Amino acid sequence: MKLYLDPGHGGSDPGAQGNGLKEKDIALDIALRIRTIVMNSYDNVEVMMSRTSDISKSLRDRTNEANTWRADYYLSIHCNAYNGSASGYEDYIHSSLSDSSSTAKYRDFLHTEIMKVNQLNNRGKKKANFHVLRETAMSALLTENGFIDNGQDAALMKEPSWRQNVAQGHVNGLEKAFNLKRKTNDSTMFYKVIAGSFKSKENAEKRVTYLESQGIESFIKSVTIYGETRYRVQAGSFSSKENAEKRLQEVKNAGIDDAYIVAENGESNQEDQSGYSILGQTFLSSAQMNQYAKEINPSALELGKYYLTFGEYYGIKGDVAFAQAMHETDFLRFTGVVQPNQNNFCGLGATGPDEPGASFSTPREGVLAHIQHLFAYASTKRLPNEYPLVDPRFDLVNRGSASTWIGLNGKWAVPGEQYGQSILNIYERMIHSTIQNLEEIIQEIQSS
Known part of the structure; x- marks a missing residue:
C-alpha cells in the first residue's frame, strides 16, 4: 500500500491560528507521528509526505506528486477554526x-478509530x-482535528501525548x-489508560484515592509538557487494545469523564531512550546501512561508508x-526544502523556502x-x-549541550x-531489518 501523507x-x-498555535505545526507533528507509526509497525507500506518540514507547497504540487507516485490513498491532516465558538472533529471526502463508495467506506474506518482516542x-x-479531494486520482480523506481557536481543543493540541494518540487513531483506521x-x-504496542491529568499532585493523589475506593488500582506518573509538570493518573497498561478499552469503560463508569487511552510503541518511550548517547561505537556496517535505505528508497545514494x-x-555513533x-x-x-544537489543530509541551516x-x-x-555538527553538540573537546x-x-x-x-529535541x-x-x-x-536479513542468510546456508 502506498500512502501519501x-x-x-x-x-x-x-x-x-489560535491560542499560540499554528495549524501548519500541529498538522506536521501529527503527520510525522503517523509516518513513524506506520513505518515502524507495518509491512508492505510505503509513505510519501508532501512536506516533512515547514515549507510552502502548492495544492497542485501536492496532488500532482501523489498522482505521479500512483498513491493508493491520500490523507490530508488539518485543524479547524471558527471564532473560538466551535469545537470537535470532522472529516471530508469529495x-x-x-x-x-469505497472512499466513504475507508473514511468510515478512520472516523471511527480517530473518534475513539481524540x-x-x-x-x-x-x-x-476541496482541491485535494477533487484532483486526486486515488481515494482521499481530509481530517480536521479540532478547532485551534477553541480553548479546550487547543489545550489538547498542546499535549504531545494527544497528538500521538490522534496519530495512532489515524493509523488504526488505516x-x-x-x-x-x-x-x-514489531515491538509490542501498549495502551495506557489515563484517568486524568493534573497540574496539582494533590489533585492527582485524590483521584488515585477515589479510584481505589471504586476497586480500580492506579498510580501517578509525572510528565513534562511545554516545560510544565503534569501529574497523570494511570489506571493500567495493556498490550491488548480491547482490554484497555474495557478498563477505560470501567473508569468512566466510576464517574471519571476525562479518562482516555494513550498508545505507545513499546514500554521504551522517551524515558528509556533519554540516555542513549550520541558518542559511541558504530555497530552497523556501511553495507547494512545502505541496504536498509534501499529497502525504503531503491534509488537512495550510498552514504554508509x-x-x-x-x-x-x-x-x-555513525x-x-x-x-x-x-x-x-x-x-x-528530499521531499522537504533541502534539494539533493546541496548534499546537506541533516538539514544544516535549513529553516524554510527562503533559507534552504x-x-x-x-x-x-x-x-x-x-x-x-553532532560532535559540536555532544562534546566539549577540541575538534580533531x-x-x-x-x-x-x-x-x-553551545558545545556539549546535547549529549544524547x-x-x-528543540535544538537541532x-x-x-x-x-x-x-x-x-x-x-x-x-537493527530489526539487519537481524532479519542475517537470519534469512543463515537459514539459506543451513538448508543448502
Missing part, C-alpha cells in the same frame, strides 16, 4: 461521492469540493481500511547519524559536516584536525519535541 499548509501559509466532540462525516499487516518483529568512517574517527539523515531527507527522497540551508560540494563533505572543518554552523553550537539523541529541530525519538525509532527499525 499531506500535512496541511506550511511555510508562508500558517493555516488556522462532494461527488456516494456514501456507498477526546473531541464528533461533528460528523462531511463532504466538500489498518482496518486497508487490512495492513503488522511486522512480525562515509557515516562509518567519519563516525568512527569522531567517536560518533549508524544512528545515518538514521538521522534518513529522517531529515525522507530516506534520501547549507550546500556542500560532494556527498562525502556533506556527511563530514553532519558528523562534525585530520579533516578540515566544513560545518558552517559549528561555532554557533533526545537532547537534540524546533519545536522538535519528538525529534530524537524519531531518529531512534528509525535506528531500531534498521
Whole structure:
C-alpha cells in the first residue's frame, strides 16, 4: 500500500491560528507521528509526505506528486477554526461521492478509530469540493482535528501525548481500511489508560484515592509538557487494545469523564531512550546501512561508508547519524526544502523556502559536516584536525549541550519535541531489518 501523507499548509501559509498555535505545526507533528507509526509497525507500506518540514507547497504540487507516485490513498491532516465558538472533529471526502463508495467506506474506518482516542466532540462525516479531494486520482480523506481557536481543543493540541494518540487513531483506521499487516518483529504496542491529568499532585493523589475506593488500582506518573509538570493518573497498561478499552469503560463508569487511552510503541518511550548517547561505537556496517535505505528508497545514494568512517574517527555513533539523515531527507527522497544537489543530509541551516540551508560540494563533505555538527553538540573537546572543518554552523553550537539523541529535541529541530525519538525509532527499525536479513542468510546456508 502506498500512502501519501499531506500535512496541511506550511511555510508562508500558517493555516488556522489560535491560542499560540499554528495549524501548519500541529498538522506536521501529527503527520510525522503517523509516518513513524506506520513505518515502524507495518509491512508492505510505503509513505510519501508532501512536506516533512515547514515549507510552502502548492495544492497542485501536492496532488500532482501523489498522482505521479500512483498513491493508493491520500490523507490530508488539518485543524479547524471558527471564532473560538466551535469545537470537535470532522472529516471530508469529495462532494461527488456516494456514501456507498469505497472512499466513504475507508473514511468510515478512520472516523471511527480517530473518534475513539481524540477526546473531541464528533461533528460528523462531511463532504466538500476541496482541491485535494477533487484532483486526486486515488481515494482521499481530509481530517480536521479540532478547532485551534477553541480553548479546550487547543489545550489538547498542546499535549504531545494527544497528538500521538490522534496519530495512532489515524493509523488504526488505516489498518482496518486497508487490512495492513503488522511486522512480525514489531515491538509490542501498549495502551495506557489515563484517568486524568493534573497540574496539582494533590489533585492527582485524590483521584488515585477515589479510584481505589471504586476497586480500580492506579498510580501517578509525572510528565513534562511545554516545560510544565503534569501529574497523570494511570489506571493500567495493556498490550491488548480491547482490554484497555474495557478498563477505560470501567473508569468512566466510576464517574471519571476525562479518562482516555494513550498508545505507545513499546514500554521504551522517551524515558528509556533519554540516555542513549550520541558518542559511541558504530555497530552497523556501511553495507547494512545502505541496504536498509534501499529497502525504503531503491534509488537512495550510498552514504554508509562515509557515516562509518567519519563516525568512527569522531567517536560518533555513525549508524544512528545515518538514521538521522534518513529522517531529515525522507530516506534520501528530499521531499522537504533541502534539494539533493546541496548534499546537506541533516538539514544544516535549513529553516524554510527562503533559507534552504547549507550546500556542500560532494556527498562525502556533506556527511563530514553532519558528523562534525553532532560532535559540536555532544562534546566539549577540541575538534580533531585530520579533516578540515566544513560545518558552517559549528561555532554557533553551545558545545556539549546535547549529549544524547533526545537532547537534540528543540535544538537541532524546533519545536522538535519528538525529534530524537524519531531518529531512534528509525535506528531500531534498521537493527530489526539487519537481524532479519542475517537470519534469512543463515537459514539459506543451513538448508543448502
